[in-house]
Structures are given as structure tokens and as C-alpha cells.
Amino acid sequence: xxxxxxxxxxxxxxxKALFWLEQKxxxxxxxxxxxxxxxRKNGVAIxxxxxxxxxxxLETLIDTFNPGQILFLGDMFHSEENDGMNxxxxxxxxxxxxxxxxxxxxxxxLHKNWYDLALIECIESNLQxxxxxxxxxxxxxxxxxxxxxxxHIHPGILLRGKAKQSLRLPCFWFSKNxxxxxxxxxxxxxxxxxxxxxxxxxxxxxxxxxxxNGN
Numbered sequence: 001x002x003x004x005x006x007x008x009x010x011x012x013x014x015x016k017a018l019f020w021l022e023q024k025x026x027x028x029x030x031x032x033x034x035x036x037x038x039x040r041k042n043g044v045a046i047x048x049x050x051x052x053x054x055x056x057x058l059e060t061l062i063d064t065f066n067p068g069q070i071l072f073l074g075d076m077f078h079s080e081e082n083d084g085m086n087x088x089x090x091x092x093x094x095x096x097x098x099x100x101x102x103x104x105x106x107x108x109x110l111h112k113n114w115y116d117l118a119l120i121e122c123i124e125s126n127l128q129x130x131x132x133x134x135x136x137x138x139x140x141x142x143x144x145x146x147x148x149x150x151x152h153i154h155p156g157i158l159l160r161g162k163a164k165q166s167l168r169l170p171c172f173w174f175s176k177n178x179x180x181x182x183x184x185x186x187x188x189x190x191x192x193x194x195x196x197x198x199x200x201x202x203x204x205x206x207x208x209x210x211x212x213n214g215n
Contacts, residue, residue, distance in 0.1 A: 001202065001209045001211065002021075003174075003202075006131050006132065006145070006147040007131070008130065008132060008147075011065070012172055014204055014207050014208050014209050015060060015061050015184075016170055016181075016182040016183065016184045016204060018149070018172070019061075019065045022130075023129060024065075024069070025067060025068065025069050025071055026065055026067035026071070027070075027073065027134065027181065028070065028073065029181035029182070029183060029184060030073070030152065030154060030181075030184060030188060031075065031077075031184045031185045032075055032076075032077070032107065032184075032185035033054060033084065033088055034077055034083075034085055050185075050186050051084050051088070055088070055091045059091075062095065067098070068099065069099035069100070069101060071100075071102075071127070072102045072103065073134060073135065073136050073150060073151035073181060074102070074104060074105020074106070074107070074108060074135075074136025074151050075105035075106065075151065075152070076102050076108060076120075077110060085114070089117070089118060092119060096119060099121070101120070101121045101122075102123065103125075103126060103134060103135060103136050104136065105137075106136070106152075126139065131146055132149060133146060133147070133148045135148060135150045136150060136151055138152070143177075144176075146177060147177060147178070147179060148177060149178075149181065150178070150179070150181070151180070151183070153191050154188055154189060155170065155171050155193045156168050156169060156182075156189075156192055157169060157171045157173075157195075157212070158192050168190055169204060169205045170183065170190055170204045171201050171202060171203045171212075172201070172202040173200075173201055174200040174202075175200075180193070182204060
């Protein structure tokens with residue numbers, strides 16, 4: 001689904017990512033790669049294969065959009081180095097020429113040498129391109145010509161049906177000056193957002209992006 005905002009064009013992907021057409025940039029928030037490995041390392045019984053699935057989805061996005069670069073909006077990895085990192089490094093060898101940048105989030109605590117090994121350029125604060133500011137946390141934006149795209153909150157929306165049925169699904173949430181991206185990682189929860197009048201919600205379900213704005 002294509003969305004035009006602030007004179008820029010974006011494609012909202014059912015794989016919980018955003019593609020910025022003008023910049024040929026794939027934007028991903030909160031991948032939390034190797035989170036399940038971290039939990040298993042600490043004695044929590046979490047099934048294997050989650051990282052493999054996430055990397056397959058990332059590969060699908062690369063095949064679909066052929067991006068010139070990938071930007072992660074923080075929390076690319078979940079914790080300190082563990083065995084899951086080796087799986088990522090092996091995956092990275094297949095895409096070593098693809099530029100990857102990371103806006104550092106609160107979970108991005110790996111040593112700089114590891115990011116260098118993985119060919120990941122780290123950005124300590126935020127990144128501004130044209131009239132778009134890309135960050136991990138939501139910023140304070142007072143200029144109405146600026147759009148802040150951010151992650152961190154793992155936005156989801158609660159859908160209610162008949163007979164008191166309800167379902168919480170990940171979503172893209174756009175409000176004045178802001179756009180919150182869904183968490184890319186499969187092993188993440190969602191925080192229910194409460195959109196105000198004029199906000200736009202695009203929910204992800206059944207491998208599709210649905211417009212909940214009546215358009």
C-alpha cells in the first residue's frame with residue numbers, strides 16, 4: 001500500500017516495514033533479532049527458528065524492493081552477544097554489499113567492534129533526510145513541515161467484533177508530524193494505541209495491509 005506524506009512516497013509492507021521510494025530506503029523498527037536466544041540462554045523455554053523466520057522475511061523485503069540501503073530504527077538486536085548473532089553474521093555474508101544503518105536504540109548494547117564486523121553503520125542520535133527525521137524514540141517536533149518516523153512503542157490496534165470478539169494486530173500509526181512503525185520482530189508484543197481524530201491507522205493482518213481510515 002502506497003502512502004504519500006510530506007511530499008514523500010512510502011510503501012507500507014505487510015512484512016511490517018516501510019519502503020521510502022525517493023530514497024530507495026527500507027526502514028525497519030524494533031527487529032529484536034536473537035531475542036529468543038537470549039531467553040533460552042536464561043532458562044526460558046522458547047522455540048527455535050524465530051530469528052531464521054525474521055531473516056527470511058527481511059530477505060523477502062530485499063527481493064521485493066531492491067533497496068539501496070536498510071535503516072533500522074533502533075533495537076535491531078535484543079541484548080548482549082549470543083549464539084543468534086552468529087546466524088545473523090552468516091546471513092549478512094549473502095548481502096555484504098548492501099548498506100545497513102542503525103539508529104541506536106535502548107536495546108542496542110553490543111560492542112562497536114561487533115557492529116563493524118557485521119558491516120553496520122551506527123548512528124547515535126537520529127538521522128534527518130530532506131524533511132523526514134528518523135529516530136528510535138518519538139521526538140518533539142514543532143515544525144509542521146517535518147515528519148518524524150520512529151519505532152520503540154510496538155504499536156498495535158485492538159479490533160472488536162460481534163459477540164465481544166476482539167483481536168490485537170500490529171499497525172502503522174500516523175498522526176500530525178509523526179509516524180510510528182510496527183515492531184518487525186516476530187517475538188515482540190504490541191502496545192495498544194489510541195488514535196485521535198485525524199490520525200491514520202494501517203493494520204497488518206492476513207499478510208495484507210488494511211486501511212482503517214475509511215478510504
